[in-house]
Amino acid sequence: MIKIIENKCDFCGTCVTVCPVDCIEVREASISIDHPVCIDCDLCVEICPILVLETADEV
Amino acid sequence: MKSNYDVVVVGGGPAGSMAGWEAVKGGASVCILEKDRDIGYPVRCGEAASDLGLRQFVEPKDSWIAEKISGAVIVSPNESRVNVKFANETGYILNRRIFDYDLSRYASNAGAEVYTKAYVKELLKTDDFVTGVVVDHLGEEKKINAKIIIGADGLTSRIGRWGGLKTQIRMKDMESCVQYSVSNVDVDSDNMIMYVGENFAPGGYLWVFPKGDRFANIGIGISGKHSKHKSAKAYLDQFMEREFPDASILTTMCGGVPCGKPMRRPIKNGLMLVGDAAHQVNPMTGGGIVSGMKGGWLAGQVAADAIIKGDYSEKTLEAYPEKLRKDFGKNHERFYKIKEATAALTMDELNSIAENVLKIPHNKRTLASVFKAAVFKKPSLIIDVLKVLSGV
Numbered sequence: 001m002i003k004i005i006e007n008k009c010d011f012c013g014t015c016v017t018v019c020p021v022d023c024i025e026v027r028e029a030s031i032s033i034d035h036p037v038c039i040d041c042d043l044c045v046e047i048c049p050i051l052v053l054e055t056a057d058e059v
Numbered sequence: 060m061k062s063n064y065d066v067v068v069v070g071g072g073p074a075g076s077m078a079g080w081e082a083v084k085g086g087a088s089v090c091i092l093e094k095d096r097d098i099g100y101p102v103r104c105g106e107a108a109s110d111l112g113l114r115q116f117v118e119p120k121d122s123w124i125a126e127k128i129s130g131a132v133i134v135s136p137n138e139s140r141v142n143v144k145f146a147n148e149t150g151y152i153l154n155r156r157i158f159d160y161d162l163s164r165y166a167s168n169a170g171a172e173v174y175t176k177a178y179v180k181e182l183l184k185t186d187d188f189v190t191g192v193v194v195d196h197l198g199e200e201k202k203i204n205a206k207i208i209i210g211a212d213g214l215t216s217r218i219g220r221w222g223g224l225k226t227q228i229r230m231k232d233m234e235s236c237v238q239y240s241v242s243n244v245d246v247d248s249d250n251m252i253m254y255v256g257e258n259f260a261p262g263g264y265l266w267v268f269p270k271g272d273r274f275a276n277i278g279i280g281i282s283g284k285h286s287k288h289k290s291a292k293a294y295l296d297q298f299m300e301r302e303f304p305d306a307s308i309l310t311t312m313c314g315g316v317p318c319g320k321p322m323r324r325p326i327k328n329g330l331m332l333v334g335d336a337a338h339q340v341n342p343m344t345g346g347g348i349v350s351g352m353k354g355g356w357l358a359g360q361v362a363a364d365a366i367i368k369g370d371y372s373e374k375t376l377e378a379y380p381e382k383l384r385k386d387f388g389k390n391h392e393r394f395y396k397i398k399e400a401t402a403a404l405t406m407d408e409l410n411s412i413a414e415n416v417l418k419i420p421h422n423k424r425t426l427a428s429v430f431k432a433a434v435f436k437k438p439s440l441i442i443d444v445l446k447v448l449s450g451v
Contacts, residue, residue, distance in 0.1 A: 012103060013215035014235060014315030017228050018283060026215060028094060028178070043230060047283045049237045049291040049313040 002033055002044065003056035015044035015053060060174060060196060060203070064090045065366045066359075067192060067205035068171075069179050069218050071098045073162050073348055074334025075211030077116065077355030078362070079173075080166035082209075085363020090203065091166060092177040092194055094212075099159030103314040104348070105238060105276055107251060107268055110149040112349030116356060117165070123158040124151045125270035128251050133429065135413035136256030136406035143424050148451050150251060152268045152276065153348070162352075182208065182221040188371065189222055189329035206371050207362045209331050211355060214315055216336035222327050226336070230283035232319030234263050234345055235291045238278025240310040244303050246275045254298070256406045261285035263345075265298060277303070280316055280345055282402070318342040318398065321383070321391045326376040331358045339387075343394040343401075350387050357382045393443040400434050426451050 013026045023037035024044060031052075045053045064087075068079045071093030079091040095101070106125070113119050128151070130144040167173045174196055181193035183202070191204040210218030219226040246252075252267040259265045262282025269275050279295045291313070299306060317338040325332035333339065334351035341350060361379040365371050380388075404412070412432045419428055427448040434440040 010311070010313045012312075012314040013213070014233070014313070016215040017226065017315055017317070018230055018233055020227065022220065022227075043283075046287040047230065047233055047235050047315065049235045049286075049315075051290050051292065 070211030074351035074355035076162035078359040079171040081359025089171040139413040233283040234280035241306040
Protein backbone atom coordinates (compact mmCIF):
# COMPACT_ATOMS: atom_id res chain seq x y z
CA MET A 1 0.00 0.00 0.00
CA ILE A 2 1.23 3.52 -0.86
CA LYS A 3 1.36 6.04 1.96
CA ILE A 4 1.34 9.83 1.42
CA ILE A 5 3.23 12.17 3.72
CA GLU A 6 0.85 14.97 2.95
CA ASN A 7 2.53 17.91 4.65
CA LYS A 8 5.62 17.26 2.51
CA CYS A 9 3.74 17.40 -0.81
CA ASP A 10 4.12 20.31 -3.25
CA PHE A 11 1.13 19.09 -5.33
CA CYS A 12 3.19 19.13 -8.54
CA GLY A 13 1.38 16.12 -10.02
CA THR A 14 4.46 14.33 -11.33
CA CYS A 15 3.17 11.08 -9.78
CA VAL A 16 -0.17 11.46 -11.59
CA THR A 17 1.56 11.46 -14.96
CA VAL A 18 3.41 8.17 -14.49
CA CYS A 19 0.56 6.28 -12.77
CA PRO A 20 -0.49 3.47 -15.14
CA VAL A 21 -3.98 3.13 -13.62
CA ASP A 22 -4.73 6.79 -13.08
CA CYS A 23 -5.52 6.37 -9.38
CA ILE A 24 -3.88 9.54 -8.01
CA GLU A 25 -5.76 12.82 -7.82
CA VAL A 26 -3.95 16.10 -7.15
CA ARG A 27 -5.86 19.33 -6.67
CA GLU A 28 -4.60 22.79 -5.79
CA ALA A 29 -3.52 21.71 -2.30
CA SER A 30 -4.60 18.11 -1.86
CA ILE A 31 -3.48 14.69 -2.99
CA SER A 32 -5.29 11.39 -2.71
CA ILE A 33 -4.89 7.81 -3.89
CA ASP A 34 -7.80 5.60 -4.87
CA HIS A 35 -6.45 2.55 -3.03
CA PRO A 36 -8.81 -0.09 -4.47
CA VAL A 37 -7.66 0.92 -7.97
CA CYS A 38 -3.95 1.19 -7.06
CA ILE A 39 -1.83 -1.77 -8.19
CA ASP A 40 1.15 -1.00 -5.90
CA CYS A 41 3.55 -0.67 -8.80
CA ASP A 42 5.49 1.98 -6.83
CA LEU A 43 6.21 4.14 -9.89
CA CYS A 44 4.84 7.19 -8.03
CA VAL A 45 7.18 6.45 -5.12
CA GLU A 46 10.11 6.25 -7.51
CA ILE A 47 9.37 9.41 -9.50
CA CYS A 48 8.49 11.78 -6.64
CA PRO A 49 11.28 14.37 -6.58
CA ILE A 50 10.96 15.00 -2.83
CA LEU A 51 9.98 11.60 -1.38
CA VAL A 52 6.37 12.37 -0.48
CA LEU A 53 5.18 8.84 -1.22
CA GLU A 54 6.28 5.71 0.58
CA THR A 55 5.64 2.01 0.30
CA ALA A 56 3.99 0.98 3.55
CA ASP A 57 3.00 -2.41 4.92
CA GLU A 58 -0.70 -3.26 4.79
CA VAL A 59 -2.62 -1.81 7.70
CA MET B 60 -18.85 34.59 -17.04
CA LYS B 61 -21.23 33.63 -19.82
CA SER B 62 -22.59 30.16 -20.45
CA ASN B 63 -21.51 30.00 -24.11
CA TYR B 64 -18.21 30.71 -25.84
CA ASP B 65 -16.70 29.67 -29.13
CA VAL B 66 -13.49 28.60 -27.40
CA VAL B 67 -12.78 27.77 -23.76
CA VAL B 68 -9.12 27.51 -22.76
CA VAL B 69 -8.39 25.58 -19.57
CA GLY B 70 -5.18 26.89 -17.99
CA GLY B 71 -3.69 30.40 -17.90
CA GLY B 72 0.02 29.72 -18.44
CA PRO B 73 1.90 30.91 -21.54
CA ALA B 74 0.45 28.18 -23.80
CA GLY B 75 -3.12 28.91 -22.67
CA SER B 76 -2.72 32.67 -22.99
CA MET B 77 -1.26 32.37 -26.49
CA ALA B 78 -4.07 30.03 -27.54
CA GLY B 79 -6.74 32.40 -26.18
CA TRP B 80 -5.04 35.45 -27.63
CA GLU B 81 -4.76 33.98 -31.13
CA ALA B 82 -8.31 32.60 -31.09
CA VAL B 83 -9.75 35.98 -30.06
CA LYS B 84 -7.64 37.75 -32.71
CA GLY B 85 -9.13 35.32 -35.24
CA GLY B 86 -12.64 36.47 -34.32
CA ALA B 87 -13.71 33.81 -31.79
CA SER B 88 -15.31 34.54 -28.42
CA VAL B 89 -12.88 33.20 -25.82
CA CYS B 90 -12.79 32.43 -22.13
CA ILE B 91 -9.61 31.39 -20.27
CA LEU B 92 -10.05 29.52 -16.97
CA GLU B 93 -7.18 29.44 -14.46
CA LYS B 94 -7.59 27.22 -11.40
CA ASP B 95 -5.22 29.17 -9.13
CA ARG B 96 -5.84 32.55 -7.56
CA ASP B 97 -3.02 34.09 -9.58
CA ILE B 98 -1.80 33.99 -13.14
CA GLY B 99 1.88 33.02 -13.18
CA TYR B 100 2.07 31.69 -9.63
CA PRO B 101 3.24 29.28 -8.33
CA VAL B 102 6.13 29.06 -10.79
CA ARG B 103 7.32 25.54 -11.64
CA CYS B 104 10.05 26.29 -14.13
CA GLY B 105 13.74 26.94 -14.64
CA GLU B 106 12.60 30.09 -16.51
CA ALA B 107 15.10 29.94 -19.38
CA ALA B 108 13.99 31.02 -22.86
CA SER B 109 15.70 32.44 -25.90
CA ASP B 110 15.27 35.92 -27.32
CA LEU B 111 14.55 34.70 -30.85
CA GLY B 112 12.09 32.16 -29.50
CA LEU B 113 10.04 34.77 -27.66
CA ARG B 114 10.35 37.30 -30.46
CA GLN B 115 8.27 35.03 -32.74
CA PHE B 116 5.27 36.18 -30.74
CA VAL B 117 6.06 39.24 -28.65
CA GLU B 118 8.65 41.95 -28.11
CA PRO B 119 10.51 40.90 -24.92
CA LYS B 120 10.07 43.47 -22.13
CA ASP B 121 12.84 44.39 -19.67
CA SER B 122 10.58 43.64 -16.74
CA TRP B 123 10.35 39.98 -17.78
CA ILE B 124 14.09 39.49 -17.82
CA ALA B 125 15.96 38.64 -14.62
CA GLU B 126 19.25 38.09 -16.44
CA LYS B 127 20.58 38.09 -19.99
CA ILE B 128 23.02 35.34 -20.86
CA SER B 129 25.37 34.94 -23.79
CA GLY B 130 26.45 31.33 -23.44
CA ALA B 131 26.49 28.06 -21.60
CA VAL B 132 29.06 26.30 -19.45
CA ILE B 133 28.76 22.52 -19.54
CA VAL B 134 30.48 20.86 -16.61
CA SER B 135 31.67 17.27 -17.08
CA PRO B 136 31.65 14.60 -14.33
CA ASN B 137 35.29 15.37 -13.46
CA GLU B 138 34.42 19.08 -13.52
CA SER B 139 36.04 20.25 -16.71
CA ARG B 140 34.18 23.38 -17.70
CA VAL B 141 33.32 23.72 -21.38
CA ASN B 142 32.27 27.28 -22.15
CA VAL B 143 30.27 27.83 -25.33
CA LYS B 144 29.11 31.23 -26.56
CA PHE B 145 25.76 31.34 -28.33
CA ALA B 146 26.39 32.27 -31.96
CA ASN B 147 23.33 34.28 -32.94
CA GLU B 148 21.26 34.07 -29.85
CA THR B 149 20.71 35.75 -26.51
CA GLY B 150 19.32 33.73 -23.66
CA TYR B 151 17.07 35.00 -20.91
CA ILE B 152 16.30 33.81 -17.44
CA LEU B 153 12.79 35.14 -17.03
CA ASN B 154 10.64 36.23 -14.15
CA ARG B 155 7.75 33.95 -15.02
CA ARG B 156 5.45 35.65 -12.52
CA ILE B 157 5.66 38.90 -14.49
CA PHE B 158 5.97 37.28 -17.91
CA ASP B 159 2.92 35.01 -17.56
CA TYR B 160 0.90 37.89 -16.17
CA ASP B 161 1.71 40.09 -19.17
CA LEU B 162 0.78 37.39 -21.69
CA SER B 163 -2.52 36.99 -19.91
CA ARG B 164 -3.03 40.77 -20.07
CA TYR B 165 -2.35 40.74 -23.82
CA ALA B 166 -4.99 38.04 -24.31
CA SER B 167 -7.42 39.87 -22.07
CA ASN B 168 -6.85 43.28 -23.69
CA ALA B 169 -7.52 41.66 -27.07
CA GLY B 170 -10.92 40.54 -25.81
CA ALA B 171 -10.48 37.15 -24.16
CA GLU B 172 -12.24 36.84 -20.79
CA VAL B 173 -9.82 35.59 -18.13
CA TYR B 174 -11.05 34.06 -14.87
CA THR B 175 -8.90 32.99 -11.92
CA LYS B 176 -9.90 30.59 -9.16
CA ALA B 177 -11.86 28.82 -11.85
CA TYR B 178 -11.39 25.08 -11.34
CA VAL B 179 -12.69 22.81 -14.10
CA LYS B 180 -14.36 19.76 -12.57
CA GLU B 181 -15.75 18.01 -15.58
CA LEU B 182 -15.51 17.83 -19.35
CA LEU B 183 -18.87 17.70 -21.11
CA LYS B 184 -19.40 15.53 -24.16
CA THR B 185 -22.27 15.05 -26.58
CA ASP B 186 -22.03 11.99 -28.77
CA ASP B 187 -18.37 11.90 -29.77
CA PHE B 188 -17.76 15.64 -29.38
CA VAL B 189 -16.38 17.63 -26.48
CA THR B 190 -18.95 20.36 -25.93
CA GLY B 191 -18.12 22.17 -22.71
CA VAL B 192 -16.92 22.12 -19.12
CA VAL B 193 -18.29 22.34 -15.61
CA VAL B 194 -16.31 24.93 -13.66
CA ASP B 195 -16.16 25.79 -9.99
CA HIS B 196 -15.63 29.57 -9.99
CA LEU B 197 -15.19 31.09 -6.53
CA GLY B 198 -17.33 28.36 -5.04
CA GLU B 199 -20.09 28.59 -7.58
CA GLU B 200 -20.61 25.74 -10.03
CA LYS B 201 -21.28 26.70 -13.63
CA LYS B 202 -21.78 24.92 -16.92
CA ILE B 203 -20.09 26.47 -19.94
CA ASN B 204 -20.78 25.32 -23.48
CA ALA B 205 -18.03 25.70 -26.05
CA LYS B 206 -17.47 24.74 -29.63
CA ILE B 207 -13.82 23.99 -28.94
CA ILE B 208 -12.02 23.29 -25.66
CA ILE B 209 -8.29 23.90 -25.53
CA GLY B 210 -6.57 22.03 -22.69
CA ALA B 211 -3.59 24.04 -21.46
CA ASP B 212 -3.74 22.42 -18.06
CA GLY B 213 -0.17 21.29 -17.74
CA LEU B 214 1.58 18.05 -17.14
CA THR B 215 -1.28 16.27 -15.39
CA SER B 216 -3.80 17.42 -18.01
CA ARG B 217 -7.13 16.15 -16.79
CA ILE B 218 -8.72 17.67 -19.87
CA GLY B 219 -6.56 15.38 -22.00
CA ARG B 220 -7.36 12.30 -19.93
CA TRP B 221 -11.08 13.02 -19.79
CA GLY B 222 -11.01 13.65 -23.52
CA GLY B 223 -9.49 10.22 -24.16
CA LEU B 224 -5.97 11.26 -25.13
CA LYS B 225 -3.01 9.31 -23.84
CA THR B 226 -1.24 11.71 -21.50
CA GLN B 227 0.67 9.16 -19.44
CA ILE B 228 4.45 9.30 -19.72
CA ARG B 229 6.95 6.45 -19.55
CA MET B 230 9.27 6.52 -16.54
CA LYS B 231 12.42 6.82 -18.62
CA ASP B 232 10.99 9.85 -20.44
CA MET B 233 9.88 11.61 -17.28
CA GLU B 234 12.32 13.95 -15.59
CA SER B 235 11.89 14.19 -11.84
CA CYS B 236 12.82 17.76 -10.94
CA VAL B 237 13.48 19.98 -7.94
CA GLN B 238 14.55 23.59 -8.03
CA TYR B 239 15.58 26.12 -5.42
CA SER B 240 15.53 29.86 -6.01
CA VAL B 241 18.45 30.93 -3.88
CA SER B 242 20.07 34.14 -2.71
CA ASN B 243 23.52 34.90 -1.36
CA VAL B 244 25.29 32.97 -4.12
CA ASP B 245 28.21 34.06 -6.29
CA VAL B 246 27.31 32.85 -9.74
CA ASP B 247 28.48 33.62 -13.26
CA SER B 248 25.93 36.16 -14.47
CA ASP B 249 26.75 35.72 -18.15
CA ASN B 250 26.24 31.98 -18.58
CA MET B 251 23.83 29.19 -17.82
CA ILE B 252 25.72 26.36 -16.16
CA MET B 253 24.80 22.71 -16.71
CA TYR B 254 26.37 19.80 -14.84
CA VAL B 255 26.14 16.45 -16.61
CA GLY B 256 26.95 12.87 -15.64
CA GLU B 257 25.51 10.35 -13.26
CA ASN B 258 27.38 11.77 -10.27
CA PHE B 259 25.47 15.03 -10.70
CA ALA B 260 22.19 14.09 -12.39
CA PRO B 261 21.70 10.64 -13.94
CA GLY B 262 19.70 10.82 -17.16
CA GLY B 263 19.34 14.59 -16.94
CA TYR B 264 21.34 17.59 -15.79
CA LEU B 265 21.76 19.98 -12.91
CA TRP B 266 21.44 23.66 -13.71
CA VAL B 267 22.52 26.99 -12.29
CA PHE B 268 20.62 29.81 -13.97
CA PRO B 269 21.59 33.32 -12.81
CA LYS B 270 18.78 35.73 -11.97
CA GLY B 271 20.87 38.79 -11.12
CA ASP B 272 22.11 40.31 -7.87
CA ARG B 273 23.48 37.11 -6.30
CA PHE B 274 20.22 35.31 -6.96
CA ALA B 275 19.80 32.10 -9.03
CA ASN B 276 17.55 29.20 -9.97
CA ILE B 277 19.45 26.06 -9.06
CA GLY B 278 17.69 22.87 -10.02
CA ILE B 279 17.98 19.33 -11.19
CA GLY B 280 16.15 16.88 -13.41
CA ILE B 281 16.88 13.17 -13.28
CA SER B 282 15.29 10.49 -15.42
CA GLY B 283 12.58 8.33 -13.87
CA LYS B 284 14.76 5.44 -14.92
CA HIS B 285 17.25 6.46 -12.23
CA SER B 286 15.12 8.01 -9.52
CA LYS B 287 14.37 4.81 -7.63
CA HIS B 288 17.43 4.67 -5.40
CA LYS B 289 18.12 8.34 -4.88
CA SER B 290 15.68 11.21 -5.26
CA ALA B 291 16.20 14.38 -7.28
CA LYS B 292 16.16 16.32 -4.01
CA ALA B 293 18.93 14.18 -2.51
CA TYR B 294 21.18 14.89 -5.53
CA LEU B 295 20.44 18.60 -5.40
CA ASP B 296 20.97 18.88 -1.64
CA GLN B 297 24.31 17.15 -1.97
CA PHE B 298 25.34 19.69 -4.63
CA MET B 299 24.09 22.68 -2.63
CA GLU B 300 25.92 21.51 0.47
CA ARG B 301 29.15 21.30 -1.47
CA GLU B 302 28.90 24.34 -3.76
CA PHE B 303 26.66 26.81 -1.99
CA PRO B 304 26.53 26.01 1.72
CA ASP B 305 25.71 29.64 2.60
CA ALA B 306 22.78 30.02 0.18
CA SER B 307 19.33 30.87 1.47
CA ILE B 308 16.57 28.97 -0.29
CA LEU B 309 13.77 31.47 -0.89
CA THR B 310 11.59 29.14 -2.97
CA THR B 311 11.47 25.37 -3.24
CA MET B 312 9.57 23.91 -6.14
CA CYS B 313 9.34 20.51 -7.69
CA GLY B 314 7.70 18.97 -10.69
CA GLY B 315 7.97 16.68 -13.64
CA VAL B 316 9.09 17.51 -17.16
CA PRO B 317 7.86 15.30 -20.00
CA CYS B 318 10.94 14.58 -22.12
CA GLY B 319 9.59 11.98 -24.51
CA LYS B 320 8.74 12.39 -28.15
CA PRO B 321 6.07 15.03 -28.77
CA MET B 322 2.44 13.90 -28.73
CA ARG B 323 1.59 13.36 -32.40
CA ARG B 324 -2.13 14.09 -32.42
CA PRO B 325 -3.19 16.13 -29.39
CA ILE B 326 -6.72 16.49 -30.77
CA LYS B 327 -10.22 14.97 -30.59
CA ASN B 328 -13.56 16.21 -31.87
CA GLY B 329 -13.88 19.68 -30.31
CA LEU B 330 -10.68 19.34 -28.29
CA MET B 331 -7.03 20.39 -28.55
CA LEU B 332 -4.16 20.18 -26.07
CA VAL B 333 -1.30 22.70 -25.89
CA GLY B 334 1.88 23.20 -23.85
CA ASP B 335 2.97 20.67 -21.23
CA ALA B 336 -0.44 18.98 -21.56
CA ALA B 337 0.62 18.01 -25.10
CA HIS B 338 4.23 17.31 -23.99
CA GLN B 339 5.44 20.28 -26.03
CA VAL B 340 8.86 20.31 -24.40
CA ASN B 341 12.29 20.10 -25.99
CA PRO B 342 13.22 16.58 -24.82
CA MET B 343 16.92 17.35 -24.69
CA THR B 344 16.85 20.59 -22.70
CA GLY B 345 13.51 20.22 -20.94
CA GLY B 346 12.67 23.75 -22.11
CA GLY B 347 8.98 24.24 -22.77
CA ILE B 348 8.18 27.95 -22.67
CA VAL B 349 8.68 28.75 -26.34
CA SER B 350 7.39 25.44 -27.75
CA GLY B 351 4.35 25.63 -25.46
CA MET B 352 3.70 29.17 -26.68
CA LYS B 353 4.04 27.98 -30.26
CA GLY B 354 1.61 25.12 -29.59
CA GLY B 355 -0.89 27.59 -28.13
CA TRP B 356 -0.34 30.06 -30.94
CA LEU B 357 -0.98 27.42 -33.64
CA ALA B 358 -3.93 25.86 -31.82
CA GLY B 359 -5.55 29.28 -31.33
CA GLN B 360 -5.31 30.02 -35.04
CA VAL B 361 -6.67 26.62 -36.06
CA ALA B 362 -9.51 27.01 -33.54
CA ALA B 363 -10.47 30.43 -34.91
CA ASP B 364 -10.48 29.04 -38.46
CA ALA B 365 -12.61 26.08 -37.39
CA ILE B 366 -15.13 28.45 -35.74
CA ILE B 367 -15.43 30.44 -38.98
CA LYS B 368 -15.86 27.19 -40.90
CA GLY B 369 -18.42 25.92 -38.39
CA ASP B 370 -16.70 22.53 -38.22
CA TYR B 371 -14.98 21.45 -35.00
CA SER B 372 -14.34 17.85 -35.91
CA GLU B 373 -11.00 16.14 -35.44
CA LYS B 374 -10.63 16.20 -39.20
CA THR B 375 -10.67 20.00 -39.33
CA LEU B 376 -8.51 20.32 -36.22
CA GLU B 377 -5.95 18.03 -37.90
CA ALA B 378 -4.43 21.24 -39.32
CA TYR B 379 -3.00 21.81 -35.83
CA PRO B 380 -0.81 18.68 -35.53
CA GLU B 381 0.24 19.16 -39.16
CA LYS B 382 1.52 22.65 -38.35
CA LEU B 383 3.16 21.40 -35.15
CA ARG B 384 5.09 18.79 -37.04
CA LYS B 385 6.34 21.30 -39.60
CA ASP B 386 7.30 23.72 -36.86
CA PHE B 387 9.09 22.15 -33.88
CA GLY B 388 7.72 18.60 -34.03
CA LYS B 389 10.37 17.27 -36.39
CA ASN B 390 13.15 19.01 -34.48
CA HIS B 391 11.91 17.63 -31.19
CA GLU B 392 12.16 14.15 -32.64
CA ARG B 393 15.77 14.93 -33.57
CA PHE B 394 16.46 16.31 -30.09
CA TYR B 395 14.99 13.12 -28.64
CA LYS B 396 17.41 10.96 -30.64
CA ILE B 397 20.35 13.11 -29.52
CA LYS B 398 19.20 12.91 -25.91
CA GLU B 399 18.93 9.13 -26.11
CA ALA B 400 22.47 8.89 -27.48
CA THR B 401 23.99 11.28 -24.93
CA ALA B 402 22.10 9.80 -21.98
CA ALA B 403 23.83 6.48 -22.64
CA LEU B 404 27.32 7.96 -22.24
CA THR B 405 29.42 6.90 -19.26
CA MET B 406 31.18 9.40 -17.02
CA ASP B 407 34.52 8.50 -18.60
CA GLU B 408 33.12 9.10 -22.07
CA LEU B 409 31.68 12.46 -21.01
CA ASN B 410 35.04 13.45 -19.51
CA SER B 411 36.92 12.61 -22.69
CA ILE B 412 34.33 14.44 -24.84
CA ALA B 413 34.88 17.53 -22.68
CA GLU B 414 38.64 17.16 -23.07
CA ASN B 415 38.32 16.97 -26.86
CA VAL B 416 35.93 19.89 -27.13
CA LEU B 417 38.21 22.04 -24.98
CA LYS B 418 40.85 21.65 -27.72
CA ILE B 419 38.60 23.57 -30.11
CA PRO B 420 39.52 27.28 -29.84
CA HIS B 421 36.98 29.22 -27.82
CA ASN B 422 35.89 31.45 -30.70
CA LYS B 423 35.19 28.40 -32.88
CA ARG B 424 33.46 26.33 -30.22
CA THR B 425 29.68 26.09 -30.67
CA LEU B 426 26.89 24.02 -29.17
CA ALA B 427 26.85 22.11 -32.46
CA SER B 428 30.54 21.24 -32.06
CA VAL B 429 29.94 20.02 -28.49
CA PHE B 430 27.07 17.77 -29.53
CA LYS B 431 28.85 16.59 -32.68
CA ALA B 432 31.53 15.27 -30.33
CA ALA B 433 28.91 13.86 -27.98
CA VAL B 434 27.25 11.64 -30.60
CA PHE B 435 30.56 10.01 -31.65
CA LYS B 436 29.04 6.55 -31.22
CA LYS B 437 26.25 7.31 -33.67
CA PRO B 438 27.78 9.42 -36.44
CA SER B 439 24.49 9.39 -38.34
CA LEU B 440 23.15 11.76 -35.68
CA ILE B 441 25.62 14.47 -36.70
CA ILE B 442 23.17 15.54 -39.41
CA ASP B 443 20.45 15.87 -36.76
CA VAL B 444 22.79 17.88 -34.52
CA LEU B 445 23.57 20.28 -37.37
CA LYS B 446 19.89 20.62 -38.27
CA VAL B 447 18.84 21.60 -34.74
CA LEU B 448 21.89 23.45 -33.43
CA SER B 449 23.69 25.06 -36.34
CA GLY B 450 22.00 28.43 -35.86
CA VAL B 451 22.47 28.59 -32.10
